[in-house]
Amino acid sequence: MRKQIAAANWKMNLTMEQGIELVENILSENIQLKDDQEVIFAIPFPYLLAVKDPIKTSRNYFIAAQNCYFQKSGAYTGEVSAEMLSSVGANYVIIGHSERREYFNENHQMLSAKINLCLENNLKPIFCCGEPLSIREANEQNSFVENQLKESLFHLSAEHLKGFVIAYEPIWAIGTGKTASSAQAQEMHAHIRNVMANKYNSEVADSISILYGGSVKANNAAEIFGEKDVDGGLVGGAALNAAEFITIIKSLK
Ligand code: 13P
Numbered sequence: 001m002r003k004q005i006a007a008a009n010w011k012m013n014l015t016m017e018q019g020i021e022l023v024e025n026i027l028s029e030n031i032q033l034k035d036d037q038e039v040i041f042a043i044p045f046p047y048l049l050a051v052k053d054p055i056k057t058s059r060n061y062f063i064a065a066q067n068c069y070f071q072k073s074g075a076y077t078g079e080v081s082a083e084m085l086s087s088v089g090a091n092y093v094i095i096g097h098s099e100r101r102e103y104f105n106e107n108h109q110m111l112s113a114k115i116n117l118c119l120e121n122n123l124k125p126i127f128c129c130g131e132p133l134s135i136r137e138a139n140e141q142n143s144f145v146e147n148q149l150k151e152s153l154f155h156l157s158a159e160h161l162k163g164f165v166i167a168y169e170p171i172w173a174i175g176t177g178k179t180a181s182s183a184q185a186q187e188m189h190a191h192i193r194n195v196m197a198n199k200y201n202s203e204v205a206d207s208i209s210i211l212y213g214g215s216v217k218a219n220n221a222a223e224i225f226g227e228k229d230v231d232g233g234l235v236g237g238a239a240l241n242a243a244e245f246i247t248i249i250k251s252l253k
Contacts, residue, residue, distance in 0.1 A: 003209045004225070004252040005165065005232040007040040007126065008239030009066065009094060016047050023054050025242035026249075033060040037252050040064050040092055042126070042234075045080055048088050064092035064126065067100055070113040082117035093118050094234075095125045096152060098171045108151030115152060119160055126165045126234065127153060128213070129192075133172035141170070145188065146195050158200045165209045166192060167234040173214025175236060182224045185212045189229035218247035225251050 014022065023041060033039065042064035043051055055061040069079035085093060095118065096111040111127075118125045129148040131141040145168070153161070168188050170180050180188070189210045197205035212224050213234035224230055232252055238244040 001036045002163070002207050002231055003036050003038050003165075004034075005038045005040060005209055005211055006245070006249045006252055007042060007064065007092075007167070007211060007232070007234045008245055009042045009097070009213075009234055009236050010044065010240065011066070011099070011236055012044065013240055014044075016050055019043060019047050020050060020054065022240065022242055022245075023051055026245055027054060027058055027061075029242075029246045031246065031249055033249075035060075038062060039249055040126075042066050042092070042094050048085070048090055052089050062091035063089070064094060065090050065123075066094045066097065068093050068095075068114055068117065068123075070110040070117070072117060082114070082121040082123055086121040086123055090123060092124045092126050092165070094128060094167075096128045096148075098128060098130055098169060098174065102171075108148070111152040112155060115156070119156075124165060126167055126211070128167045128169055128234070130167075130169040130171055130174075130214070136170065136172060141188065142191050145192065149192065149195055150199075154199055158204045161196065161200060161204050162207045163209075164207075165211065167211040167213050168192060169213035169234060171214075175215070177215050179215040179217075179220055179224070180212070182227050182230075185224055185230055186227035189227065193229055216248060218244045218251075221248040221251035225253055 038060045040062045065085045068082045100106045115125045129145050131144045135144045193205045209231040211232045211234045216233040216235045217238045
């Protein structure tokens, strides 16, 4: 069974105190996750250790960084390497979020280099893909997303891709309050799985968790996660509120 995941992406929000309080409020709900369910907090670098502590006794709760650098080490002032993240006990790293692609000019080559460094350091990438509005309006989203997968993932072996995590985040749905309909999400998730099955095989494709991201809220999570190929969500704004995120976790299949 592939994993069903509720991942919170805090982006550049919350002080450490607010972040710890949020995590403690969520944990106090005592949600018993099933074996195949996970909750991931993708948090700012300076809080990784602080949030690792409260989750350590909760089964299937993990921490993620929101980015890492595409070089192994060296004179890159201000950057954080995959090896550093691994050394502080991060479990996952978000790679290729559309905000990083757009505001920090991250290209396919950088993203594939980051993924390699994550894998070398025992970190699990959460690879983000998704089209801007203009591409959706031209009905070219399938080939656009396929190209993102091809450019950053197709160099990997089938072994590396078993149990991999991909997040489909249509840019027009991020932070806009406009979600993809559950049918639109299902259609793209099935397409992504099909692309991976064609390149690798159906066993690999069926093992990949494909999360939906873009204005997931407490009131729409169950419907979206209920789709056959939607294996949970990568949640921004609604993950900053304990009650909202608790409902989102409880909406996992
Ligand atoms: P929102 O849930 O705020 O739309 O953000 C989605 C996102 O970008 C998660 O990575």
